[in-house]
Amino acid sequence: MRLNYLVYLALGVFLIGLILAAGCTQAPAPGGPGEIKIGVVASMTGPASTTGKDIWQSAELAAEEINQKGGVPVRELGRSVPIRLIQGDDESTREGGMKAVTKLITQDQVNVLVGGYSSAVVSAHQAIVADNKVPYIISGASSSAVSRRTDLDTSYMFFHRPNTDDSAEACMDFLAEVFRPAISAKFGFSEDRKLRVAVIYQDSPFGKGQLDAVRALITAKNLPFEIVAEEPFKMGESDFRTVLTSVKAKNPDVIYAVTFLNELVPMTQQARRDVGLTTLILAIENNDDPDYYSGVGTYGDGMIMESRFSPYAVPAGSTEAATRKFLADFDKKYGGFAGMMGAATYESVYVAAAAIEDAGSLDRAKIRDSLARIRIPQMMEIMKGGYISFSPDFRESKFELYVVQLAMDPASGEPRPVIVWPDSLKAREFAIPDWYTPGSP
Amino acid sequence: MDGGIAVLGQVAFWGLYAGCIYILLATGLNLIFGVMKVVNFAHGEFLMLGTYVTFFFFVISGFNPYILLFLSIPILISVGVVVERLCFRPILGTGKLNEIFISLGLIYIFQNAVAMIWTDEWRSMKSPFADMTISAGPIQLPLDYIIIVAITALILVGLHIFLHRTTTGKAIRASSQNRKGAMLMGINVERMDMLTFGIGAGLAGAAGTLWAVSGQVFNPYMGSVPAIKGFAIIILGGLGSIPGAIVGGLAIGMVENFTAFFLGGSWKDAISFILLIIVLLVRPTGLFGEGQE
Numbered sequence: 224m225r226l227n228y229l230v231y232l233a234l235g236v237f238l239i240g241l242i243l244a245a246g247c248t249q250a251p252a253p254g255g256p257g258e259i260k261i262g263v264v265a266s267m268t269g270p271a272s273t274t275g276k277d278i279w280q281s282a283e284l285a286a287e288e289i290n291q292k293g294g295v296p297v298r299e300l301g302r303s304v305p306i307r308l309i310q311g312d313d314e315s316t317r318e319g320g321m322k323a324v325t326k327l328i329t330q331d332q333v334n335v336l337v338g339g340y341s342s343a344v345v346s347a348h349q350a351i352v353a354d355n356k357v358p359y360i361i362s363g364a365s366s367s368a369v370s371r372r373t374d375l376d377t378s379y380m381f382f383h384r385p386n387t388d389d390s391a392e393a394c395m396d397f398l399a400e401v402f403r404p405a406i407s408a409k410f411g412f413s414e415d416r417k418l419r420v421a422v423i424y425q426d427s428p429f430g431k432g433q434l435d436a437v438r439a440l441i442t443a444k445n446l447p448f449e450i451v452a453e454e455p456f457k458m459g460e461s462d463f464r465t466v467l468t469s470v471k472a473k474n475p476d477v478i479y480a481v482t483f484l485n486e487l488v489p490m491t492q493q494a495r496r497d498v499g500l501t502t503l504i505l506a507i508e509n510n511d512d513p514d515y516y517s518g519v520g521t522y523g524d525g526m527i528m529e530s531r532f533s534p535y536a537v538p539a540g541s542t543e544a545a546t547r548k549f550l551a552d553f554d555k556k557y558g559g560f561a562g563m564m565g566a567a568t569y570e571s572v573y574v575a576a577a578a579i580e581d582a583g584s585l586d587r588a589k590i591r592d593s594l595a596r597i598r599i600p601q602m603m604e605i606m607k608g609g610y611i612s613f614s615p616d617f618r619e620s621k622f623e624l625y626v627v628q629l630a631m632d633p634a635s636g637e638p639r640p641v642i643v644w645p646d647s648l649k650a651r652e653f654a655i656p657d658w659y660t661p662g663s664p
Numbered sequence: 665m666d667g668g669i670a671v672l673g674q675v676a677f678w679g680l681y682a683g684c685i686y687i688l689l690a691t692g693l694n695l696i697f698g699v700m701k702v703v704n705f706a707h708g709e710f711l712m713l714g715t716y717v718t719f720f721f722f723v724i725s726g727f728n729p730y731i732l733l734f735l736s737i738p739i740l741i742s743v744g745v746v747v748e749r750l751c752f753r754p755i756l757g758t759g760k761l762n763e764i765f766i767s768l769g770l771i772y773i774f775q776n777a778v779a780m781i782w783t784d785e786w787r788s789m790k791s792p793f794a795d796m797t798i799s800a801g802p803i804q805l806p807l808d809y810i811i812i813v814a815i816t817a818l819i820l821v822g823l824h825i826f827l828h829r830t831t832t833g834k835a836i837r838a839s840s841q842n843r844k845g846a847m848l849m850g851i852n853v854e855r856m857d858m859l860t861f862g863i864g865a866g867l868a869g870a871a872g873t874l875w876a877v878s879g880q881v882f883n884p885y886m887g888s889v890p891a892i893k894g895f896a897i898i899i900l901g902g903l904g905s906i907p908g909a910i911v912g913g914l915a916i917g918m919v920e921n922f923t924a925f926f927l928g929g930s931w932k933d934a935i936s937f938i939l940l941i942i943v944l945l946v947r948p949t950g951l952f953g954e955g956q957e
Binding site: 267268269272273276426454455456457460461462463464465466468469472484485488489492493496497498499514518520 | 668671674675678679681682784785786788790794795797804806809879880881882883885886921922924925928929930932933
């Protein structure tokens, strides 16, 4: 009977779901005495795997550098000890993250955790970290809802990234200070014309956090902006044609895109190529990755992105030498450049090492206390005040953020970013592309 | 764009494109099920393999990717034949659970093999017609999508002619309608199994090529979601019914895109299964399914 086949089909679909939710766990890796075990939570598989690989490789590079210098001095042991990284593949899913973190904590007995990318994934395993009281330096999970939650103890979690409010504020400031005046001047708009902003956002805590932040900032700063479209999409989506068609019908001046790297590339391509949008896309910092520039190709020309670390746009100043060294070392080891998430994780491993050295112990509570008071000079990303430290309230580090604009580079055949905001860091002025048309007057 | 009708027309066109990919995937799946009564959950991996075969030959040859259909389809047919001979034939008739677990194992094998060869980075490729668009009034029709719709129609017409006008095609249909009867009439049903599985995989391979050519990104793990939707489509259209797979694929493509337009992209995947549940409540055998085997 066909009913039997339906039952088997249903069973099969259920099992496929299990496969999607399941993951490849690494074999137990007992560490010897006197080694520092750092668990790296990275999306090695699934929709965020490109970024996950970047996170893991950058952590490897940092650990190798530290070990080559003799490891981390630990006072209680009376000697320096090497770092051993243990990979925890969160599979870009909440369930995968919970499984990976549980294994890292209970089976591998890591001293510190670093990494974490998706806000949705990190929020799902925060309770495990809180229950086990393991210091966790989170280089992703930008949603403020993740760092500021009150339903569990986040005192062991340190956020080495700007939160959604920070990055949204940088974007809104850029739009208010540079973008709106530029299009008003070019197209002769009246001073009271509101900037028409469309928000396309990942339907996740990350995306919703950004949307909420944008709404709140427009109100709080009384910005002359109008949100003309709010379009959510599922994490991992690759077909944005209908969403973009809907946005196009709303005639925006700019599209604020809250995406992962693997979503922004097809979104930009489909916007320009398939839907024929002649609107600029303002993307978020987590997309500033070499794979974005190679993937988006000519369709990226003129697009804008908020950033804090760019593989191709290194701000002049005190962080320039360290950034260029990191990029060169990464290129030598892996062939290619690291992205922003890689840089943040690289720094996080150094922060973990510094905290362990300061604590003089591998005791998790002592490392946590050390992280709470840590103050080390900025490395590659420009920090407010020039130091990496964590705020006393929600343990968040604070960055100087900037905005880049992409321009085609004939030599590489790919677009390359140039810093256009703020004035203190910009390399050239923001330029409105010839193909751009604003929304309704 | 002028007016709401034009916007809806544009959305319908995106739905038609999505439907084409689903139709090719679901038709192959239904063809295999119709003849062998085998449930192959690794069918989405054939689509994924199709994208990588196209990508690989596009990079090394620089050929027009549509020409590469003449490579991806035969290669995937060969892969399908090998899979049928090595994996499904030995366990045919031993129970559905064996088939299910074999196909689940194949998912892992294909995914890991492709990740090992091409890494698990997201990939995309650019069609030589990527920048060409035809305007139908206020609706923008990218040339690639028109070609994809036309190729899908050609493949389906070709399949129809093959199944209805050739001796082998008639033998496949006979095996599908009554396996024992076909055997008694001298048809080598095992050969038909092998051929059908190969054709099904080839259709998925064609879907993979069209997926890649349309500019969508792909990685080794991308096949599972389309496969699940493929199963939803064949249940919706009726198990074993090729017209059902075509109508079901189009329906899912359209409904997904109109849902994304009216309710937002978050509902895009969920609506396929909501539609499936509604159809099964009204017509438990699917749109074109029969009451009994």
